[in-house]
Amino acid sequence: MxxxxxxxxxxxxxxxxxxxxxxxxxSEEDGRKWRFQYLKExxxxxxxxxFEDLVRDSAVKAGYDSAWALELEKKWSTLKGWPEAKEVxxxxxxxxxxxxxxxxxxxxxxxxxxxxxxxxxxxxTAESAGYYKPDPHxxxxxxxxxxxRPEEAVFVAGSAxxxxxxxxxxxxxxxxxxxGMKKPxxxxxxxxVIRNLKELPSAIELLERGSEAENQST
Numbered sequence: 001m002x003x004x005x006x007x008x009x010x011x012x013x014x015x016x017x018x019x020x021x022x023x024x025x026x027s028e029e030d031g032r033k034w035r036f037q038y039l040k041e042x043x044x045x046x047x048x049x050x051f052e053d054l055v056r057d058s059a060v061k062a063g064y065d066s067a068w069a070l071e072l073e074k075k076w077s078t079l080k081g082w083p084e085a086k087e088v089x090x091x092x093x094x095x096x097x098x099x100x101x102x103x104x105x106x107x108x109x110x111x112x113x114x115x116x117x118x119x120x121x122x123x124x125t126a127e128s129a130g131y132y133k134p135d136p137h138x139x140x141x142x143x144x145x146x147x148x149r150p151e152e153a154v155f156v157a158g159s160a161x162x163x164x165x166x167x168x169x170x171x172x173x174x175x176x177x178x179x180g181m182k183k184p185x186x187x188x189x190x191x192x193v194i195r196n197l198k199e200l201p202s203a204i205e206l207l208e209r210g211s212e213a214e215n216q217s218t
Contacts, residue, residue, distance in 0.1 A: 006097070009100075009158035010102035010104070011112065012178065015081050018032070020078060034062045043132070052073065077111065085117075088200055099121050125138075136168045139155065150169055156174050160184060174191060176200070178196075
């Protein structure tokens with residue numbers, strides 16, 4: 001089936017948010033340790049808790065200074081999309097609707113989305129959905145706002161854990177595994193894995209051809 005809407009994870013699939021965590025922490029290693037603790041907190045959170053509180057609590061639980069959360073917020077305006085992101089999305093925007101589903105507050109989510117350099121039809125945050133991904137609510141809200149069925153959308157994940165939510169909603173998922181993370185065994189397999197957004201148009205085309213072939217065989 002032809003896809004109508006491409007939904008993106010924002011902070012990993014479209015943006016290099018790893019760098020600013022490392023800058024605040026003072027090293028890439030400490031930044032990743034803190035970030036992975038934060039990811040653990042959000043994935044186990046369920047109903048929305050203030051994003052800034054989760055960032056602060058994850059720093060403390062990882063053995064770091066709680067003040068790092070404020071420093072990260074100060075650096076938020078320096079977030080940048082992956083080098084190829086703007087060009088790829090501008091091209092995709094000629095044929096598809098574009099949206100974001102992100103684990104963030106409304107304020108910081110919209111700020112980050114504006115820094116990608118393209119217009120998104122919707123920016124669904126954990127705050128607006130009332131839940132953190134991979135709970136199904138954020139993905140389902142994006143579909144509701146777009147007024148389309150799950151099979152008419154594709155989700156571009158930045159983390160393997162997104163597949164836990166998209167699989168429940170029924171959205172085919174492409175994993176932009178930029179930094180080479182390992183997929184946990186309990187996480188469903190994405191349809192396609194890419195390492196650079198330049199591969200995304202071909203990956204979507206492959207999904208659409210696969211859907212058409214499946215429909216013809218039934």
